Amino acid sequence: MNRLFSGIKVGPFELAHRVVLAPLTRMRTEEGNVPGDLMVDYYTQRASSGGLLISDATAVSPLGIAYVDAPGIYTEEQMRGWKRVIDAVHSKGARIFLQMWHAGRQAHPGNTGGHWPVAPSALRSFEHAAIRDEKGDIVEAQLVVPRALDTEEIRAIVEQFRHGAELAKQAGFDGVELHGANGYLFEQFLLDGTNKRNDEYGGTVTNRARFLFDTLDAVVSVWGPGRVALRLSPSGTYGTMSDSDPHATFGYVAQRLNDYALAYLHVIEPRIRGIVEQATRETDVTSKDMSRIYRGTVIAAGGFTGESAEQIIADGHADLVAFGRMFISNPDLPHRLRKGLPLTPYDRSTFYGGDRRGYTDYAPNPLTTA
Ligand SMILES: Cc1cc2nc3c(=O)[nH]c(=O)nc-3n(C[C@H](O)[C@H](O)[C@H](O)COP(=O)(O)O)c2cc1C
Numbered sequence: 001m002n003r004l005f006s007g008i009k010v011g012p013f014e015l016a017h018r019v020v021l022a023p024l025t026r027m028r029t030e031e032g033n034v035p036g037d038l039m040v041d042y043y044t045q046r047a048s049s050g051g052l053l054i055s056d057a058t059a060v061s062p063l064g065i066a067y068v069d070a071p072g073i074y075t076e077e078q079m080r081g082w083k084r085v086i087d088a089v090h091s092k093g094a095r096i097f098l099q100m101w102h103a104g105r106q107a108h109p110g111n112t113g114g115h116w117p118v119a120p121s122a123l124r125s126f127e128h129a130a131i132r133d134e135k136g137d138i139v140e141a142q143l144v145v146p147r148a149l150d151t152e153e154i155r156a157i158v159e160q161f162r163h164g165a166e167l168a169k170q171a172g173f174d175g176v177e178l179h180g181a182n183g184y185l186f187e188q189f190l191l192d193g194t195n196k197r198n199d200e201y202g203g204t205v206t207n208r209a210r211f212l213f214d215t216l217d218a219v220v221s222v223w224g225p226g227r228v229a230l231r232l233s234p235s236g237t238y239g240t241m242s243d244s245d246p247h248a249t250f251g252y253v254a255q256r257l258n259d260y261a262l263a264y265l266h267v268i269e270p271r272i273r274g275i276v277e278q279a280t281r282e283t284d285v286t287s288k289d290m291s292r293i294y295r296g297t298v299i300a301a302g303g304f305t306g307e308s309a310e311q312i313i314a315d316g317h318a319d320l321v322a323f324g325r326m327f328i329s330n331p332d333l334p335h336r337l338r339k340g341l342p343l344t345p346y347d348r349s350t351f352y353g354g355d356r357r358g359y360t361d362y363a364p365n366p367l368t369t370a
Contacts, residue, residue, distance in 0.1 A: 003313040004306065005338050008320065010052060010297055011175060011226030011263035013095050015320075018313065019334040021046050021053040022301050022324035023099040023177070023231070025070055027130065027138070027353040033065065033072035035081035041360045043085050046327060047094035048364070049334035054266075054322065055085075057101035057179050060164035061157070063118060064185070065111045066103035067130040068138060069353060073098065073164040073171075082171040095174040097229060097263070100164050100219070102157060104185030105146035105194075106239055118153065119146035120189045120211075121196040125240040127183070130352060138353045151199050154211055157185070161215045165222040175227035175263050176219060178212070182274055183239015186212045187232075190249060193242030205252045212253070216260060225261035232267055234285035238274030250285045254293035264297040265290065266322065272302035275325070275351075288317040306337040332364040 005017045030036035039056075046053055059065045059072045072078045082098070089096045105119035110131030128140040149157070161178075168176050180186040188194040189211040195202050201210050212230075220228050234250040243249050257265055270284035271277055287300040300309075300318035309321035327333045329346035336343060350358020 004310050016050045018320040020320050020322040021327050022322035023054040025056050027067050027069040029069045029071045032077050034077045035071050035085050040084050040088050044088040045331035047089040047092035050093045053096045055098045057099050059101050060160040062112050063115050064102035066106040068111050068132045073167050079167040079171045086172045097175045097177045098168045098173045099177045099179050101179040102185040104188045108141050117146040118149045122148045158214050158218050162218040165219040177229040177231055181231045181233035183241045191243040205249055226263050229263040235270035246285045254290050258295050264299050265294050266299040269302035291317045329362050
């Protein structure tokens with residue numbers, strides 16, 4: 001393997017390799033959706049091989065939270081919690097971007113302080129949220145029919161992203177990635193299956209993309225060039241998502257992104273639906289399709305092995321590759337891939353919520369530190 005372990009420049013940053021930690025919701029914050037010691041340990045372990053880490057999806061407001069104990073970036077306490085994570089990551093020589101998130105209709109009143117979830121249109125998702133019941137146990141809960149946002153409220157959410165971007169900068173992140181994937185608010189606006197609006201945020205693809213690009217403009221105004229990124233899942237169906245013409249929709253977005261000096265565009269391959277494998281379809285939009293239109297740096301994600309990661313870089317369809325599930329159970333994944341060492345299998349039952357089990361107790365391979 002050569003290409004995966006060759007250096008690359010992302011924005012202003014020189015990275016020693018191209019193995020990226022994918023954004024992973026692990027639901028392990030402390031009171032107030034604040035990152036604490038457990039998260040400091042988790043990220044420190046995964047920073048030990050250098051490279052680029054992307055944070056858990058992090059909400060810009062209480063209404064942005066789909067899963068109990070997910071982190072936020074709307075209070076000073078959250079900002080300070082993240083600062084401790086970032087300082088630890090930097091001390092290991094790695095870089096970290098914050099994934100900024102608004103769940104839209106994927107949020108649940110049980111996690112939002114009773115506020116009713118919002119979306120472009122009052123259409124329901126048939127996925128589940130994770131909430132805490134009266135006994136304190138984490139349980140799955142059916143989503144509700146969201147309330148359609150009025151035009152002024154959409155502008156207010158753009159401002160929440162701007163505020164989150166300012167706090168992220170204050171905390172010391174190296175950059176921010178907008179979570180435009182997996183059926184959350186940006187995607188709910190972008191796809192015509194979930195956006196039935198007839199104001200300037202609905203209808204044509206230009207209108208459906210307006211919320212995304214308005215937010216991108218706001219966040220770039222805080223961070224400047226090379227420090228803002230976007231994640232998309234052009235063929236994802238997670239969140240009961242659909243679009244009548246994904247190639248046209250995502251082609252439009254990819255083309256317009258050429259006007260932005262982004263750090264990178266992060267594309268999830270069609271073979272993954274949220275966190276599970278799905279059958280691929282003729283109409284799928286891949287990172288290969290996106291990289292033909294988008295001229296900047298591309299990170300591909302979704303079901304990669306060391307070999308397929310090497311291949312997609314060799315083929316020129318991506319510049320870096322993000323790993324999710326395998327980075328959960330292999331905190332030193334880049335070392336293991338580089339040396340061809342065996343990988344520890346992951347345990348799904350400890351993905352979401354809980355303590356250090358399945359979080360910070362996956363041991364590094366003893367051979368990698370020798
Ligand atoms: C436990 C878990 C949590 C995830 N949370 C997020 C998230 O917060 N944001 C996001 O964009 N993707 C999230 N994903 C998707 C991953 O980033 C990645 O796209 C997916 O796991 C496929 O990559 P893999 O095959 O390498 O695991 C999550 C996946 C898992 C397994």
